[in-house]
Amino acid sequence: MAANTCNKTDVKNVPYYDRPRERLLREGAVHxxxxxxxxxxxRTGSERETAYQLAQRLLAKFGDLRGLAQASHAELRELKGIGQVKAVELHAAFELGRRLVGIPRISRASIRLPRDVADLMSPELAHLTQEHFVCLFLNTKNHVIGKQTIFVGSLxxxxxxxxxxxxxxxxxSSASVICLHNHPSGDPTPSREDIAITHTLREAGELVGISLLDHVIIGDGRYVSLKEQGYL
Incomplete structure (x- = not known):
């Protein structure tokens, strides 16, 4: 009667690649x-599948890690086996990864050209599904001394x-500022709102004595510098 039913004992009798914790301890995470x-x-799957099998289904649904990192909470919950706790933990893990990408690069970055801004920030912004408006704060030698996300949502x-x-x-105590934001559509062409924001920020910077050096829009593998476009 139970010949075709997978039980807890069956789940434990799985090959080594289905026991990733043991592999990590034995061989290291890089492998x-x-x-x-x-x-x-x-951590866990269910009585009918292991965590490894659940992970396989997740990646199959979203295509790869990039697709999974972009998934919303609701989209994750649509997959059987992913409850609220697992969905929240996945979001937290991917957000930590995104933040880690930017930490060492930002702290020693020197900006000379718009391409430097794009190279620095594209890994952090290009994959996001909402617009993020970010400012880089520079000293007199154009070294980045800080970064701040000012706004998330439609600009x-x-x-x-x-x-x-x-x-x-x-x-x-910044000498200048570079603003940038992403276009989730992947097309970095500036909108009327983007141009209006740039003009407003340039004028405000002139009043307080802190130059707006550029406003860079990040797309999918492309970028647009509003300075290069003649708006600054």
Whole structure:
């Protein structure tokens, strides 16, 4: 009667690649596949599948780690076996990864050209599904001394207020500021709102004595510098 039913004993009798914790301890994390590392985050599956099998289904649904990192909470919950706790833990893990990418690069970055801004920030911004408006704060030698996300959501000149941008710039004793944001569509062509925000920030910077050096829009593998476009 139970010949075709997988039980807890059956789940334990799995090959070594289906026991990623043991592999990590034995061989090190660098030798594990994406599926195995994901299975460690998930910790448990169910009576009918292991965490490894659940990780396989997750990656199959979203295509790869990049697709999984972009998934919303609701999209994760659509997959059987992913409850609220697992969905939250996955979001937290991917956010930590995104933040880690930017820490060492930002702290020693020197900006000379718009391409430097794009190279520095594309890994952090290009994959995001919402617009993020970010400011880089520079010293007199154009070294980045700080970074701040000012706003998340659809950009509007009335929302991205110069007060928030230059309050942070003054607090950090910045000589200049570079603003940038991503276009989730992948097309970095500036909108009328982007141009209006740039003009407003340039004028505000002139009043407080902190130059707006550029406003860079990050797309999918492309970028646009509003300075190079003649808006600054």
């Amino acid at each position: 594990l596949s994406d599926t195995e590392l994901l299975a460690i985050l998930l 509007d000149a009335s929302i991205v207020h110069p007060r928030e941008v230059f309050k942070e710039a003054i607090r950090r």
